[in-house]
Amino acid sequence: MSSTEDLGGRIPLSEPAALTASQQGIYKVISETAVPWANASGFVAKLEDGRLIGPFNIVLESPELGGAFLQFQNAEGKMTSLTERVRQVVILTVGSVWKAPYELYAHTAVARTAGLPEDAVEALAQGEVATSLPEEERLAQQFTKQLALERTVSRAVFDQAKDAFGVRGLVDMVFLAGCYETVCSLLNTFAVPAPRQ
DSSP, X not given: OOOGGGTTTTSOOOOGGGOOHXXXXXXXXXXXXXXXXXXXXXXXXXXXXXXXXXXXXXXXXXXXXXXXXXXXXXXXXXXXXXXXXXXXHHHHHHHHHHTOHHHHHHHXXXXXXXXXXXXXXXXXXXXXXXXXXXXXXXXXXXHHHHHHHHSSOOHHHHHHHHHHHHHHHHHHHHHHHHHHHHHHHHHHHTTOOOOOO
């Protein structure tokens, strides 16, 4: 991993001892939920000295809204009708459109953990058609990419995706894509890099 000093991008990494009471609350939530998930998935969210990196450092700057956003993310993960593989297809597709280094770093690891094959993970991260995926997962990529790039979905893609996922699945995909559009917006605004390994 590179020097930790640049991992905050345009803002410094917050020192745990210097956090306000409201920041300490969200820091605790992230440390108890997101950090163990990151560790299990194979990417770094918290440094050995306790500082958070990636979007987790950024949300400390607006702890009330950041906390509400993390609650939404948690609800999406628990209540979605989408499989974990489809979720990771959607997330990597959004990341490829935004070219957000930390998001791609984190979710290529998560996608591998979810069982996506390496060639598909690489294709998704590069914004290429993941030809080795089953048709339903390729359709999730097509739907998400069209929505992210064109800000709309053609009738043909909509109808195919509706047949594959149902209306509920489409709503869940849009919620998920919007969630990661926000994550990527934060990461790119603050120029947050991926840790070098």
